[in-house]
Amino acid sequence: MARLTVHTDAEEAALDAARRIERAARAAQAARGRAHVSLAGGSTPRRTYELLGPMLVDPGAVHWWFGDERVVPHDHEDSNYRLVADSLLAGAAISDELVHGVPTELGAHDAASAYARELLREIAGNGPGVPVLDLALLGMGEDGHTASLFPGDPALQITDRLCVPVRAPKPPSDRITMTLPVLRAARRAIILATGPGKAEALRAVLAGPDPAVPAGLIGNAELIVDAAAAQLVSA
Ligand code: 6PG
Numbered sequence: 001m002a003r004l005t006v007h008t009d010a011e012e013a014a015l016d017a018a019r020r021i022e023r024a025a026r027a028a029q030a031a032r033g034r035a036h037v038s039l040a041g042g043s044t045p046r047r048t049y050e051l052l053g054p055m056l057v058d059p060g061a062v063h064w065w066f067g068d069e070r071v072v073p074h075d076h077e078d079s080n081y082r083l084v085a086d087s088l089l090a091g092a093a094i095s096d097e098l099v100h101g102v103p104t105e106l107g108a109h110d111a112a113s114a115y116a117r118e119l120l121r122e123i124a125g126n127g128p129g130v131p132v133l134d135l136a137l138l139g140m141g142e143d144g145h146t147a148s149l150f151p152g153d154p155a156l157q158i159t160d161r162l163c164v165p166v167r168a169p170k171p172p173s174d175r176i177t178m179t180l181p182v183l184r185a186a187r188r189a190i191i192l193a194t195g196p197g198k199a200e201a202l203r204a205v206l207a208g209p210d211p212a213v214p215a216g217l218i219g220n221a222e223l224i225v226d227a228a229a230a231q232l233v234s235a
Pocket of ligand 1: 040041042043044045067068069070080138139140141142145146147148
């Protein structure tokens with residue numbers, strides 16, 4: 001899969017991401033009987049989730065996870081669970097037990113520990129206790145963060161935990177995030193970024209791995225962007 005795909009506009013980028021997720025889920029189901037996909041939060045992926053729901057051939061075998069979550073109730077306007085509920089789940093008959101929401105009612109610390117235990121319980125690993133997602137869909141902030149791994153955050157150095165609580169530099173600050181070992185272990189990782197605000201971060205990601213640019217630390221990520229986000233990328 002090409003590392004960088006530039007689409008004319010955000011709609012085409014959303015459609016490409018939805019199609020790749022659907023195909024990866026179907027391939028995982030064929031190979032292993034089920035699929036495990038982690039989802040990004042924020043605003044960009046909403047359209048992808050709206051398109052993805054109706055595409056799902058067998059929603060009954062895909063488990064949905066959250067790459068990060070804000071520590072708010074699931075019906076809060078800032079909740080990534082609510083984002084997914086209002087988009088992906090509104091377009092497909094997906095039973096609750098397949099949607100692994102972060103137990104934010106436990107508070108950041110206990111929610112992160114509980115989520116890590118659930119990941120280990122539900123997803124086969126590749127050896128030293130790291131569950132292997134079939135696909136991780138990620139976004140990218142204008143500062144180059146991904147999931148809730150922000151530049152300079154000590155969470156970027158953590159290698160012995162799957163999920164950790166973090167204090168984000170932008171509200172809502174209390175979050176939990178999957179760590180780099182989990183995101184890097186995914187069979188596929190897609191970073192979806194659109195709009196001119198992401199142009200500088202994309203340029204930095206393409207310049208090569210840099211601890212100051214967490215989105216560039218995911219390894220073999222497939223980048224799906226629109227022309228506005230790619231405006232600083234040399235042809
Ligand atoms: C979150 C996301 C985060 C997001 C970026 C981009 O919970 O906020 O997981 O990593 O993908 O901040 O957000 P936008 O799509 O809103 O630009």
